[in-house]
Amino acid sequence: MSRRRRGRSSAAPLEDEHLLPEILLRLPPLPCSLPRAFLVCERWRGIVSCARFLRRFREHHRRSPPLLGCFVEGISPVRFEPTLEGPNRVPQSRFPFPIAALHTYVILGCRHGLMLIFLWRRNQLLVWDPVTGDRHHLDVPPGFDNEETMIKGAVLRAAGGVHHFQVVLVGNSDIQLTQVVASVYSSETGAWSNLMSAPLPAAADPDVLTAVYHDMCSVMVGNSLYWLLVGHLFGILEFNLDTQSLSVIHAPVDVDVNTCSATVMRADGGGLGFLFLSGYCVKLWERKTNSDGVASWVLERTVALDKLLSMNSEEGSQSPRILMFAEENNVVLLWTYIGVFKVQFESLQFKKLLESYRFYRWFNYYPFEAVYTAVNQVI
Template sequence: MPASSHPSSQASPLEDGNLLREILLRLPPDPSSLPRASLACTRWRDHVADPGFRRRFRLHHRRNPPLLGFFDGCGSLDFLPTLDAPDRVAPERFSLKRDEGDGVRRPLGCRHGLMLLLVPKPLRVIVWDPVTGDQHRLDVPPGLTTNECYESVINGAVLRAAAGDAEHFKVVMVAADGDGVENRRAVACVYSSETGAWGGFITAPIPYDADAHASGLFWRFSTSIYIDHAVLAGDSLYWQLIGNFEGEAEPVCNAGAGAYL
């Protein structure tokens, strides 16, 4: 038979760049998966190193990310890993570098790979990415609260601006303010890293329960934002109130992911 009549050899499926990316995309989201795959050959490393592929990888696994560990929030902020080797992250890998003047830092929560910390004096928050080590220090806008005991009345949350967006984030700060026990209001404001600025204040009155005030000592305290971290449900953030308050949740602001009390 003439040479031209012989059937051409079939290319290996792994030689197909599009098919290879789909295979790599379905690797488990363990910390060791992509680094180990990148050691196979130059082509695999090029796929894994591509920012577009890594963005797709995060989106593909966003509903079931691995729990790398947790931070001890009792002042030290030590990282406690939960995974075994080869996926175990060394505690020193996620250590927060302290700048002079930061003072005491209270964690306000972790979300979307970011941690939010409150520094009471001077009043500011730190947005920290433990993986990259990036830090953003933001002064809390004046007027969020007139109470001098900032740490007991202010809370907040950090979140990515959009799914798969590793560059931009939003910070939502909330506080309960006002004179006495009766005239209380919830105050919120939102910072966007895209604009580099805080938005305007959004306020809502907090109902006063006179019967609860008269019935017991606990309910005679002014209503404040509880120190527990916010809960993200759907596109809304929720904080718990403590003090003289009984009733349904009151909307405070819509922050792209809305913030509610």
């Protein structure tokens, strides 16, 4: 007796209607992920185009966003330069800089998909979301005189969501630059905190003062923000977000910013790290605490950059320069005479992002790490 073969049954749809959104939520946070899902079928299309799902997607991946590119400030107005390859490459025109007038602003940095800009003529701060286009103007709080105070700052998303943000403003408190002050703005309360202060090390020469270094943005490690200090002391300014306190840390080496470059970074173990570049020699330090609770710097690694990137150190007329640290991807952006690279010094992996003949050593580069869904371009 012959047996009838059963036909292959088609895959049954997911029985739990709430399961598919949870699966789609875990797609990689790359620009092409949701547009591709949008084209699969009508059901997927409805999920990934829902505003609530898009908010959840951005929030789910907020701590692991891709490096979409850099905002580059040079001889022309600030422009966005994409660094991802197709099909994830974001068009250069997608994030037009919101300020047309030159020489009226100072970019203070990017974090969590936001940019902080100091509008010094208005004595205001602008928090700008390049993805959504949202803008928030804040008045600079009392204690920060834009004519006498050297202002730096940082922006970050508030813990637990993507709707609120905080701004931390730091600067020297008076024309003598003898102490550093800070204040924190919360979009939840719409108010600035009371002014906090910490003394700066006294200088033997009154003409050599210590100030926050203007060419490097803040770096967030753990729940603290760090800025480089230059002048009488080359050190690190720490603002602890938990204790709302300021402190000054001596750097492991003295750095002449005219001939060398350095940045704070996240160390292998997640603690505070410091990267120093002189010529083609990179030194990585980590701050460790011993059993007695005493913290000190430990040299962890030395890297010959010319060998790592296959460069001839005698060819380039200009030595490499540290541009910025992209903290969510834990990579350092470096300018070299053969191009702009991102380097992950834990694994010694690197990738060329931009050509050096188009992007000069003295340009300012602001890495932009964000979750950009691009679904609206498909709908």
